Amino acid sequence: MSEVIVVTSGKGGVGKTTTTANIGSGLALKGYKVVLLDADIGLRNLDVVMGLENRIVYDLVDVVEGHCRIKQALIKDKRYSSLYLLPAAQTRDKNAVSPEQMQKLCDQLREDFDYIIIDCPAGIEQGFKNAIAGADRGIVVTTPEVSAVRDADRIIGLLEASELRNPSLILNRIRMNMVKRGDMMAMEDVVDILAIDLLGVVPDDENIVVSTNRGEPVVSDPSSLAGQAFRNIVERIIGNDVPLMNLDVNDGFMGKLKKLFGIGN
Amino acid sequence: MELLNLFNRKPSSGNVAKDRLKLLLIHDRINCSSELLEMMKTDIIRVISKYMDIDETELDIQIGQTKSEESNGTVPVLYANIPIKNMRKAGNQ
Numbered sequence: 001m002s003e004v005i006v007v008t009s010g011k012g013g014v015g016k017t018t019t020t021a022n023i024g025s026g027l028a029l030k031g032y033k034v035v036l037l038d039a040d041i042g043l044r045n046l047d048v049v050m051g052l053e054n055r056i057v058y059d060l061v062d063v064v065e066g067h068c069r070i071k072q073a074l075i076k077d078k079r080y081s082s083l084y085l086l087p088a089a090q091t092r093d094k095n096a097v098s099p100e101q102m103q104k105l106c107d108q109l110r111e112d113f114d115y116i117i118i119d120c121p122a123g124i125e126q127g128f129k130n131a132i133a134g135a136d137r138g139i140v141v142t143t144p145e146v147s148a149v150r151d152a153d154r155i156i157g158l159l160e161a162s163e164l165r166n167p168s169l170i171l172n173r174i175r176m177n178m179v180k181r182g183d184m185m186a187m188e189d190v191v192d193i194l195a196i197d198l199l200g201v202v203p204d205d206e207n208i209v210v211s212t213n214r215g216e217p218v219v220s221d222p223s224s225l226a227g228q229a230f231r232n233i234v235e236r237i238i239g240n241d242v243p244l245m246n247l248d249v250n251d252g253f254m255g256k257l258k259k260l261f262g263i264g265n
Numbered sequence: 266m267e268l269l270n271l272f273n274r275k276p277s278s279g280n281v282a283k284d285r286l287k288l289l290l291i292h293d294r295i296n297c298s299s300e301l302l303e304m305m306k307t308d309i310i311r312v313i314s315k316y317m318d319i320d321e322t323e324l325d326i327q328i329g330q331t332k333s334e335e336s337n338g339t340v341p342v343l344y345a346n347i348p349i350k351n352m353r354k355a356g357n358q
Contacts, residue, residue: 144282145282146282146285146286146289149286150286150289150290150293153290153293153294154293157294178279179279181277182277182278182279182280183277183278183279184278184279184282185279185282185283185286186279189279189283193283193286193287193290
């Protein structure tokens with residue numbers, strides 16, 4: 001039984017692509033056959049985050065228009081043999097494909113993969129409608145800011161209106177030191193306001209910038225807090241009950257030592 | 266910094282964000298613009314004025330939220346506080 005998961009947010013720049021890359025890599029790390037599908041036609045970025053930008057020959061639009069077979073467009077990941085990327089077209093726009101075509105494509109990919117993870121473009125227009133057309137479940141990414149949470153609320157409404165019931169939430173870029181001093185909305189506040197299930201909380205982590213610079217998803221970095229957060233999210237996606245990790249800031253010597261050895265967090 | 270916060274009574278920015286967001290979403294979710302609310306207000310005044318004298322300047326109509334009777338969540342609610350000046354029209358009926 002394969003599953004099509006769409007990663008969406010409404011607002012741009014909250015970490016959809018990074019989340020897609022890490023969930024996909026994390027699932028592949030667990031041994032699943034995974035394909036990442038970049039639905040952001042015209043503004044593709046998933047290839048760059050995955051470090052596969054030099055290997056693109058064909059793209060999603062080529063497949064949909066019948067210029068090539070799906071297998072020809074799939075790019076095999078550098079690190080995980082069971083992970084593939086289907087890149088978006090860069091020189092076309094969102095209207096180059098229709099929801100029906102996306103649905104058909106997803107169904108074809110189901111035959112060969114356990115998980116199909118779709119990176120949805122920002123916004124609520126055609127690109128969004130295409131990206132969610134073939135999905136079984138939705139993940140909504142947000143950051144603890146008024147604008148991002150507001151857009152997430154709108155997206156949740158639209159997902160539910162399109163029969164994608166029970167979307168789950170990833171709260172990205174939380175900074176516990178700011179939450180502690182009352183200068184950032186807490187996880188509980190955001191979950192309370194949006195009233196949906198929490199899939200995970202990802203701390204703001206410099207390692208994300210470093211790993212994105214290198215084109216290597218942070219999920220495989222054992223010393224990174226964000227990496228651990230994504231590994232936990234992957235566990236929850238495959239149905240394992242993992243407690244939320246302790247994000248309490250502990251900048252003391254012991255805290256740093258614990259972090260170094262990957263314990264306590 | 267925290268010591269300073271004790272003296273100036275400004276609410277924390279996190280709480281400000283939370284409150285702004287809650288209000289924003291109440292309006293977003295019911296899809297009700299301020300123009301719509303204004304139109305509704307005019308209509309309500311017109312209907313009520315048929316039966317009683319009301320104080321239009323003190324009239325307060327807004328959308329808020331209240332605890333749902335069915336579930337644990339909250340539901341949007343229309344508050345209308347309409348001060349009555351005189352019931353004379355009602356007596357004429």
